[in-house]
Amino acid sequence: MDKMKRMLFAVVVGLGALASTAGAQQDRIRIELNMGQQRPRLAAPDFHAANADPQTAPLNTAFNETLWSDLDNAGIFDMVARSFYPLKTPGTPNELQASVWSNPPPNAGVLTFGNLGVNGGKVDVQGWLFDVKNAGSPAILGKEYREDATVDNARLIAHRFANEIIARLGAGIPGIAESKIYFISTRSGAKEVWMMDYDGANQKQLTHHGGIALSPQVSPDNSRVAFSGLSKDSWQIMMYSMDLGRLVSFPRFGGDNYSPAWSSDGTKIAFASTMGQGTSGIFVADASGAGAKRLTSGHSDVSPVFNPKTNGQIAWVSGRSGLPQIYIMDSDGSNVQRVTDQGYAVSPCWSPNGLLLAFSWNRKYGPGLPGGQDIYLMDIVSKQFVQLTHDAGTNDFPSWSPDGRHLVFESTRSGSAQVWSMLADGTHQQQLTRSAKNTQPNWSSK
Amino acid sequence: MNNRKQQWILAVVLASLLALVIGCGKKKQPPPPPPPPPKPPTATLSANPTSIQRGQSATLTWSTDNASDITLDGNKVDASGSQSVSPTNTTTYHLNAKGAGGSQDATATVNVAEPPPPTPTPAPPPSLTDDQLLAQALTEIFFDFDKSDLRPEAQQALSKAAPVITAHPTWQVRIEGNADERGSSMYNLALGDRRANAAQQALVQAGVPASQLKTVSYGKEKPVCTESNEDCWQKNRRDAFVLVH
Numbered sequence: 001m002d003k004m005k006r007m008l009f010a011v012v013v014g015l016g017a018l019a020s021t022a023g024a025q026q027d028r029i030r031i032e033l034n035m036g037q038q039r040p041r042l043a044a045p046d047f048h049a050a051n052a053d054p055q056t057a058p059l060n061t062a063f064n065e066t067l068w069s070d071l072d073n074a075g076i077f078d079m080v081a082r083s084f085y086p087l088k089t090p091g092t093p094n095e096l097q098a099s100v101w102s103n104p105p106p107n108a109g110v111l112t113f114g115n116l117g118v119n120g121g122k123v124d125v126q127g128w129l130f131d132v133k134n135a136g137s138p139a140i141l142g143k144e145y146r147e148d149a150t151v152d153n154a155r156l157i158a159h160r161f162a163n164e165i166i167a168r169l170g171a172g173i174p175g176i177a178e179s180k181i182y183f184i185s186t187r188s189g190a191k192e193v194w195m196m197d198y199d200g201a202n203q204k205q206l207t208h209h210g211g212i213a214l215s216p217q218v219s220p221d222n223s224r225v226a227f228s229g230l231s232k233d234s235w236q237i238m239m240y241s242m243d244l245g246r247l248v249s250f251p252r253f254g255g256d257n258y259s260p261a262w263s264s265d266g267t268k269i270a271f272a273s274t275m276g277q278g279t280s281g282i283f284v285a286d287a288s289g290a291g292a293k294r295l296t297s298g299h300s301d302v303s304p305v306f307n308p309k310t311n312g313q314i315a316w317v318s319g320r321s322g323l324p325q326i327y328i329m330d331s332d333g334s335n336v337q338r339v340t341d342q343g344y345a346v347s348p349c350w351s352p353n354g355l356l357l358a359f360s361w362n363r364k365y366g367p368g369l370p371g372g373q374d375i376y377l378m379d380i381v382s383k384q385f386v387q388l389t390h391d392a393g394t395n396d397f398p399s400w401s402p403d404g405r406h407l408v409f410e411s412t413r414s415g416s417a418q419v420w421s422m423l424a425d426g427t428h429q430q431q432l433t434r435s436a437k438n439t440q441p442n443w444s445s446k
Numbered sequence: 447m448n449n450r451k452q453q454w455i456l457a458v459v460l461a462s463l464l465a466l467v468i469g470c471g472k473k474k475q476p477p478p479p480p481p482p483p484p485k486p487p488t489a490t491l492s493a494n495p496t497s498i499q500r501g502q503s504a505t506l507t508w509s510t511d512n513a514s515d516i517t518l519d520g521n522k523v524d525a526s527g528s529q530s531v532s533p534t535n536t537t538t539y540h541l542n543a544k545g546a547g548g549s550q551d552a553t554a555t556v557n558v559a560e561p562p563p564p565t566p567t568p569a570p571p572p573s574l575t576d577d578q579l580l581a582q583a584l585t586e587i588f589f590d591f592d593k594s595d596l597r598p599e600a601q602q603a604l605s606k607a608a609p610v611i612t613a614h615p616t617w618q619v620r621i622e623g624n625a626d627e628r629g630s631s632m633y634n635l636a637l638g639d640r641r642a643n644a645a646q647q648a649l650v651q652a653g654v655p656a657s658q659l660k661t662v663s664y665g666k667e668k669p670v671c672t673e674s675n676e677d678c679w680q681k682n683r684r685d686a687f688v689l690v691h
Contacts, residue, residue: 256662300637
């Protein structure tokens with residue numbers, strides 16, 4: 001156990017360090033998400049309404065909810081509970097009494113505050129971040145925003161301001177508040193590709209393909225979504241253009257073709273195909289679909305994913321040894337290694353720093369055997385692993401957030417398949433979708 | 447004949463003629479009144495309705511007076527009557543009434559409109575015999591959990607079906623590989639392809655040209671049974687064989 005912790009400590013350093021939770025269950029390991037730094041103790045009182053415009057109050061409510069949620073979700077702050085806040089909170093710096101915040105009960109290290117007002121159809125937001133323990137030069141950040149006065153824009157400004165705070169206090173790693181999650185939903189009556197904000201807001205349908213759509217993967221520049229589509233008599237890789245709002249052409253290959261994945265530079269697509277052999281192998285093609293080249297001779301090979309740090313390796317799933325296991329190879333098909341050694345292991349997703357694989361694993365899979373399908377992280381060098389979900393439905397299709405601090409995944413724990421997110425240490429698990437069945441989430445890479 | 451005799455005959459003839467001429471002049475009477483001129487015939491012909499859609503019928507009704515010879519489009523008919531007609535194109539019917547007083551015509555037109563486009567007739571029913579033939583030979587085979595190996599009975603079924611398929615070189619048979627609901631959807635696509643491929647290989651081995659076979663995986667996307675129990679899972683771990691039309 002100690003060895004395992006040390007191994008993971010070494011591995012996750014780029015992300016943050018690992019520390020054990022005293023007395024924690026065997027493999028419940030806490031991942032320190034902030035590069036080993038102490039978690040800043042952050043107070044975030046509601047922004048003040050700057051005026052009495054009738055739109056100010058509803059927009060300010062949306063802003064405050066979103067900002068709190070973004071900061072709380074970030075996973076790098078120790079959020080000071082609101083019940084510890086003084087009665088009078090500041091809306092501008094000259095209303096601030098730093099010592100009231102820096103001393104107990106709040107005992108905050110940093111404080112964010114500000115105000116929001118709607119003026120002539122525009123929403124104006126002023127926000128600050130103060131180091132309240134530093135009496136000399138407390139201001140860390142001061143920002144102003146102005147957009148058309150809509151609830152969506154109030155949320156957008158909150159996301160942007162949260163990203164600023166997270167970048168300042170979170171070891172320089174950009175926040176993810178403006179990132180998107182792509183997924184499959186049945187709520188139109190068929191499986192189609194949908195998208196939403198990272199926190200579950202603004203869910204909307206992208207494709208109207210009419211067949212069955214699976215495994216959406218957004219390109220690194222967010223301009224296209226590749227997915228598997230059942231069309232006529234076969235599965236084909238399909239391409240949805242975010243710019244054009246419709247499907248754009250992509251070559252049709254023989255046999256069934258599915259589970260596309262982008263290289264992190266956007267130049268390549270890996271996918272599984274039965275072309276030429278009848279059983280699925282892994283192929284790589286240019287992003288245009290040209291030059292498709294076989295990497296593995298298949299025995300039900302599927303779900304390739306590039307190491308986004310180098311694009312020099314591909315992890316994927318193969319049934320060549322019986323139940324599906326995770327394998328890794330170089331991007332030219334050489335150096336095949338098996339990563340998992342037992343059970344039923346699927347849906348690998350490589351962490352942004354290239355060090356960890358998230359995947360779905362049932363370690364005791366088989367008819368009549370107990371055990372659940374859970375999300376795990378594995379260090380690809382040492383093969384040490386941690387389990388992130390426990391005893392809660394079937395969990396599959398993990399996908400990393402761009403900052404490597406979060407995962408989104410599919411879980412049946414609520415009674416139906418839905419999209420959930422969590423911090424990469426397994427905490428803060430929250431349900432993002434509720435309507436119909438929602439599966440196979442894919443987090444944008446920026 | 448001598449001259450005297452001729453003179454005598456001539457005299458007799460002349461005398462007779464004279465007597466006749468005199469006698470006639472005496473008997474002269476007024477001519478009988480001419481018979482009243484016969485009334486001209488009348489004829490009317492009407493259609494009801496005057497416009498129909500192709501396939502519908504209209505009723506022609508006619509009546510005549512003073513006619514002894516009545517024809518409707520050349521066919522003899524009664525002096526009055528009615529008749530149902532179903533022309534396929536706009537048609538003008540022609541009633542002719544002839545009598546001592548002359549002849550009279552009447553016409554009536556039945557306009558025929560194109561019928562509305564027929565509700566699309568369903569594609570001709572798939573060649574049922576072929577479907578039944580294939581179904582008799584082979585409908586589905588089943589697999590063990592997470593396996594694509596052919597069970598002995600599946601192998602048998604395929605061997606039995608192979609000559610039937612081969613005997614119908616125009617057949618295209620789609621082999622659809624399926625998986626039960628357990629496990630991950632993408633891996634189940636791969637597993638379904640393996641199951642479809644296993645059946646295809648066995649059929650080819652048994653002599654079926656590969657060009658007559660086509661495979662697709664539905665993974666766990668198109669279950670035939672949706673309960674979460676082994677009975678149902680077994681039903682879904684299958685290859686289905688479908689004739690492509």
